[in-house]
Amino acid sequence: MLEIRGLTKNYRKFTALKGINLNVEKGEIFGFIGPNGAGKTTTIKIMCGLLSPTNGEVYINGINALKNIRRAKEYIGYMPDFFGVYDNLKVTEYLEFYSSIYGIKGDESKKLINDLLELVNLEEKADFFVDSLSRGMKQKLCLARCLVNNPELLVLDEPASGMDPRARADLKRILCTLRDMGKTVIISSHILTELSEICTSIGIINKGEMVISGNVEDVTNKVYNNQILEIEVTDSPDKAETVLKEMDFVQEINPLGNKLEVSINGDNEQIKTLLKILIIKDVPVITLNKKTQNLEDIFLEVTKEA
Numbered sequence: 594m595l596e597i598r599g600l601t602k603n604y605r606k607f608t609a610l611k612g613i614n615l616n617v618e619k620g621e622i623f624g625f626i627g628p629n630g631a632g633k634t635t636t637i638k639i640m641c642g643l644l645s646p647t648n649g650e651v652y653i654n655g656i657n658a659l660k661n662i663r664r665a666k667e668y669i670g671y672m673p674d675f676f677g678v679y680d681n682l683k684v685t686e687y688l689e690f691y692s693s694i695y696g697i698k699g700d701e702s703k704k705l706i707n708d709l710l711e712l713v714n715l716e717e718k719a720d721f722f723v724d725s726l727s728r729g730m731k732q733k734l735c736l737a738r739c740l741v742n743n744p745e746l747l748v749l750d751e752p753a754s755g756m757d758p759r760a761r762a763d764l765k766r767i768l769c770t771l772r773d774m775g776k777t778v779i780i781s782s783h784i785l786t787e788l789s790e791i792c793t794s795i796g797i798i799n800k801g802e803m804v805i806s807g808n809v810e811d812v813t814n815k816v817y818n819n820q821i822l823e824i825e826v827t828d829s830p831d832k833a834e835t836v837l838k839e840m841d842f843v844q845e846i847n848p849l850g851n852k853l854e855v856s857i858n859g860d861n862e863q864i865k866t867l868l869k870i871l872i873i874k875d876v877p878v879i880t881l882n883k884k885t886q887n888l889e890d891i892f893l894e895v896t897k898e899a
């Protein structure tokens with residue numbers, strides 16, 4: 594759905610992007626993560642045709658977005674990090690205005706607006722002035738506005754900023770619905786924990802460079818060569834510990850009652866071997882879980898100064 598190749602951007606002498614490469618497949622929710630000033634907004638503005646790059650290529654659904662901006666824009670719904678809403682309009686009037694831009698009028702527009710307000714949970718505010726909405730509500734309205742033309746690719750720049758926990762939970766739900774509708778979503782944030790449960794893939798940008806990208810599990814594995822497993826036994830945790838210690842890929846064991854947190858150096862092959870050995874040695878295992886690393890940890894690890 595989105596392919597970026599060798600994207601660079603100079604602001605006079607300052608190089609904000611240093612050759613970014615990125616691939617986001619259709620249907621993914623891609624978390625674009627980086628600290629302040631890393632280059633997220635610059636990348637997003639270029640991919641949405643709002644800023645020219647110094648070098649590089651951007652393809653949206655196979656269309657060269659730098660050469661055919663108009664065609665590429667048909668696929669994009671863009672939610673900026675700062676946006677203006679027209680204060681003297683009511684919520685429905687605001688959405689009517691945007692749907693009219695796309696030639697959607699009358700009953701079709703009414704139905705669309707009802708559906709969008711339901712999606713973002715603002716039905717009760719339909720007749721309120723935009724001005725009277727809270728910041729989080731304005732952001733949800735802005736998200737609804739981005740969906741007016743039914744875009745395949747949604748690019749959301751810091752949509753969660755300024756939202757309270759309830760609004761964030763709402764945003765998560767909306768994003769999951771959009772994913773189920775087959776949309777591709779790119780969402781930037783430095784609030785990492787907000788993204789960890791919904792993103793299917795992530796890219797971490799730091800000082801204009803894409804430090805790492807891929808599906809969440811792959812990125813986790815690349816950052817941490819070891820994985821953490823949680824193994825539960827019905828009894829004899831000591832025996833489990835003794836057996837685990839004999840495996841050369843087991844690095845650390847942390848017993849917690851009938852549960853053991855085990856750090857291993859390896860992938861699914863080692864996990865299969867580990868389980869097989871535990872069962873052969875009659876260790877009464879009842880559960881084995883891979884503990885997912887928190888995105889926050891990954892982010893701190895990847896962006897830490899050398």
Ligand SMILES: Nc1ncnc2c1ncn2[C@@H]1O[C@H](COP(=O)(O)OP(=O)(O)OP(=O)(O)O)[C@@H](O)[C@H]1O
Pocket residue numbers: 604607609627628629630631632633634635636674783
């Ligand atoms: N118009 C501009 N002129 C000069 N420098 C700019 C301009 N816009 C951005 N920059 C610089 O480029 C770098 C990347 O900025 P950008 O806004 O893309 O970062 P970001 O990752 O979106 O940051 P934040 O999370 O704070 O929004 C920063 O160092 C910023 O100061």
